[in-house]
Amino acid sequence: MQTVRRIYLYLMSGVALGVLAVGLSTLLDVILTSSGALQHLYDSFGGDSRQKVSQAIALLGVGVPVWAVHWWFVQHGLASARPEHDAEQGSAIRALYLSIVLVVSLVAWVNGAIGLAQGLLADLAGVAPTFFIVDPVNSATALAVGLLVWVFHGLVRRRDLAAGRVQGAAAWLPRLYVYGVSLGALVISVGAVESVVVGLVSTPASADDYASVSLIGFGLGLVAWALTWLGHWRYATSRAMANDPQGIDERVSRTRLATFMATIVIASAFTLVGIARTLEAVIRPMLGMELGGNETWVSVVVAPLGIAIPWAIVWFAHSRWLHRDPAASDPLRRRHVSRLESHAVAAVALGFGALGLGWLIGLAIDAAFGGLRTSDPTAFPWMAEFATWLSMAVVGTACWAWQWSSVVVRRRFNPEEEANSTIRRTFLYLTMGVALVAGLGSATVILYRLVGSLLGASLTGNATSELSTPLGAVAVAVAVLVYHGLQLRRDQALRSEAPAPPAAPIGAPAPLAAPIGAQVADVAPIGVPSAASVAVPSAAPTPALASDLSAMMADRMLVLVGPAGADLGAALAAARAALPEGIRLEERSAEPADA
Numbered sequence: 396m397q398t399v400r401r402i403y404l405y406l407m408s409g410v411a412l413g414v415l416a417v418g419l420s421t422l423l424d425v426i427l428t429s430s431g432a433l434q435h436l437y438d439s440f441g442g443d444s445r446q447k448v449s450q451a452i453a454l455l456g457v458g459v460p461v462w463a464v465h466w467w468f469v470q471h472g473l474a475s476a477r478p479e480h481d482a483e484q485g486s487a488i489r490a491l492y493l494s495i496v497l498v499v500s501l502v503a504w505v506n507g508a509i510g511l512a513q514g515l516l517a518d519l520a521g522v523a524p525t526f527f528i529v530d531p532v533n534s535a536t537a538l539a540v541g542l543l544v545w546v547f548h549g550l551v552r553r554r555d556l557a558a559g560r561v562q563g564a565a566a567w568l569p570r571l572y573v574y575g576v577s578l579g580a581l582v583i584s585v586g587a588v589e590s591v592v593v594g595l596v597s598t599p600a601s602a603d604d605y606a607s608v609s610l611i612g613f614g615l616g617l618v619a620w621a622l623t624w625l626g627h628w629r630y631a632t633s634r635a636m637a638n639d640p641q642g643i644d645e646r647v648s649r650t651r652l653a654t655f656m657a658t659i660v661i662a663s664a665f666t667l668v669g670i671a672r673t674l675e676a677v678i679r680p681m682l683g684m685e686l687g688g689n690e691t692w693v694s695v696v697v698a699p700l701g702i703a704i705p706w707a708i709v710w711f712a713h714s715r716w717l718h719r720d721p722a723a724s725d726p727l728r729r730r731h732v733s734r735l736e737s738h739a740v741a742a743v744a745l746g747f748g749a750l751g752l753g754w755l756i757g758l759a760i761d762a763a764f765g766g767l768r769t770s771d772p773t774a775f776p777w778m779a780e781f782a783t784w785l786s787m788a789v790v791g792t793a794c795w796a797w798q799w800s801s802v803v804v805r806r807r808f809n810p811e812e813e814a815n816s817t818i819r820r821t822f823l824y825l826t827m828g829v830a831l832v833a834g835l836g837s838a839t840v841i842l843y844r845l846v847g848s849l850l851g852a853s854l855t856g857n858a859t860s861e862l863s864t865p866l867g868a869v870a871v872a873v874a875v876l877v878y879h880g881l882q883l884r885r886d887q888a889l890r891s892e893a894p895a896p897p898a899a900p901i902g903a904p905a906p907l908a909a910p911i912g913a914q915v916a917d918v919a920p921i922g923v924p925s926a927a928s929v930a931v932p933s934a935a936p937t938p939a940l941a942s943d944l945s946a947m948m949a950d951r952m953l954v955l956v957g958p959a960g961a962d963l964g965a966a967l968a969a970a971r972a973a974l975p976e977g978i979r980l981e982e983r984s985a986e987p988a989d990a
Contacts, residue, residue: 418454592701669703747791
């Protein structure tokens with residue numbers, strides 16, 4: 396019953412808030428238009444201002460009371476004396492509502508700020524208003540209303556966090572907002588760097604006001620979304636550094652780790668694209684290819700670097716931050732993170748390298764057997780293909796070898812741990828699956844062509860040219876499948892050789908899930924002194940039982956440390972929640988040595 400009531404209250408609050416926001420935006424539009432504050436920037440204000448005022452008053456007259464009443468009922472449930480206080484504070488519906496409103500209002504006011512600043516700067520540059528891409532008046536209203544809604548609901552969420560610890564969806568949904576906005580803003584801002592670089596180095600046939608306004612917009616987008624990313628990322632990092640239960644949850648959260656990994660994967664992919672395009676620009680003149688259109692050698696080389704350099708900075712900066720994150724102070728987690736990063740980037744690089752090699756092999760087959768794709772040595776298309784796929788193959792293969800070398804080193808020094816790694820097994824199976832699917836698709840094309848020829852079907856086109864690329868894809872897919880299949884087979888053989896734990900004698904106590912003598916540890920955040928510590932001593936087992944248990948499990952001595960007043964119990968709970976299946980941390984009371 397409470398869930399249905401909560402859905403109704405938040406749904407109606409959201410609808411009424413939208414009506415209220417539209418009404419307020421319309422009223423601000425009339426005020427700005429009537430005052431003439433931005434009239435000289437954009438002269439497209441049609442319609443009767445009295446009609447707009449009527450619409451604004453109607454929308455506000457309905458939206459304000461409906462929203463206020465429903466929001467009062469929502470907030471009334473959070474009163475400390477109310478029995479539903481805890482349920483309301485930890486409600487996933489409330490967290491979802493706040494997250495959606497924060498995202499929508501943030502996008503509205505940031506884009507509004509960009510549009511307004513673009514109009515003002517273009518006006519200062521003497522650009523005619525007819526070339527404006529956005530309406531500065533609408534941008535100003537979106538900025539004002541969106542910022543008001545965003546600040547209000549941000550303060551609401553901050554009060555919720557200050558009221559106490561929340562878990563489940565009530566914790567990860569707002570966390571998803573923070574990290575999702577951080578990632579999205581970073582991608583937009585770094586993507587704007589490429590547009591700015593291309594706009595600065597390219598030489599258009601006629602530089603016009605539209606190009607100037609576009610360049611101003613890209614620059615403002617870069618600044619605005621970079622600041623948005625910085626603000627949200629600093630907020631998330633400050634929460635992760637806090638030495639309280641919420642800080643512990645933050646730094647061990649999967650959302651935070653997933654954001655790091657998504658950023659690294661995206662940044663590495665764009666970095667490889669930029670480097671490959673730069674290498675392609677270097678290879679083309681070696682093949683005697685000329686530039687086309689308004690291209691210059693500066694533009695075709697510098698523009699790809701506008702992709703590669705900023706994304707490379709993002710890649711290595713996040714990799715560095717990931718390994719210096721407070722949660723990475725635990726050696727086990729540090730190895731887990733390193734393994735996850737190297738396999739993820741290796742997968743991206745392998746995709747680039749395999750795609751490039753497949754096309755190159757196809758071109759070689761076409762040239763060797765007289766295909767039409769390469770019959771003319773001066774033809775532009777196949778040379779362009781060759782430059783594109785050669786650069787992709789070189790860059791992808793080199794990056795894969797670099798990342799895979801760390802995987803090989805880890806396996807050489809700790810083969811059992813790597814063989815039992817879920818990350819490694821997932822990577823191997825996914826790689827084999829993708830290679831198998833690609834190989835089957837290409838093999839289907841090859842078989843279709845061969846069977847059609849044997850049956851005398853009327854097939855058009857040159858057989859060599861049509862089969863060369865599928866044959867190259869099959870060759871690369873087989874190589875990838877065989878190599879990773881052998882790696883998986885070695886891991887399985889190593890796991891099968893591991894000795895099984897001996898069966899416990901009848902009547903003996905069940906084996907412990909945690910090592911005998913284990914102690915719990917969580918290093919304090921960087922820069923926070925350890926003023927208090929608690930050790931979890933082990934019970935002294937009988938000699939016979941200790942001998943049996945020592946044969947079944949390895950010992951790992953850990954110590955849980957933290958500053959004075961820290962909630963070590965919460966830290967222990969968070970550590971337990973992050974452990975893989977089958978491993979458990981236990982507190983045990985010390986017994987006298989002579990017991």
